[in-house]
Amino acid sequence: MAKQTAIRLPDETYERLQALAARTGRTATYYIREAIEQHIEDLEDIYLAEQELERVRRGESRVYSLKEVEDELGLGD
Numbered sequence: 001m002a003k004q005t006a007i008r009l010p011d012e013t014y015e016r017l018q019a020l021a022a023r024t025g026r027t028a029t030y031y032i033r034e035a036i037e038q039h040i041e042d043l044e045d046i047y048l049a050e051q052e053l054e055r056v057r058r059g060e061s062r063v064y065s066l067k068e069v070e071d072e073l074g075l076g077d
Helices: 011-024 028-057 066-073
Strands: none
Touching: 011 028
16 A cells, blocks of 8 residues: 655755656656655665664674684685
8 A cells, every 4th residue: 555745845856856757758756756765775774884883883793804704704815
């Protein structure tokens, strides 16, 4: 089931979106959905990376050197 939401866009962004929709014959909704779907994974990855970085800074997560990883995987010289 699809859910509906509302957003506010700056006038310039709204006008660009409307122009794109008119030029391509697609709806503005299509492009809004496409933009969200294409970028939400990146946003999730950034959020998780920031959380992990904070854990590393607090000393709660261990950091491994390249040498340690190579040795563990048998990739060393």
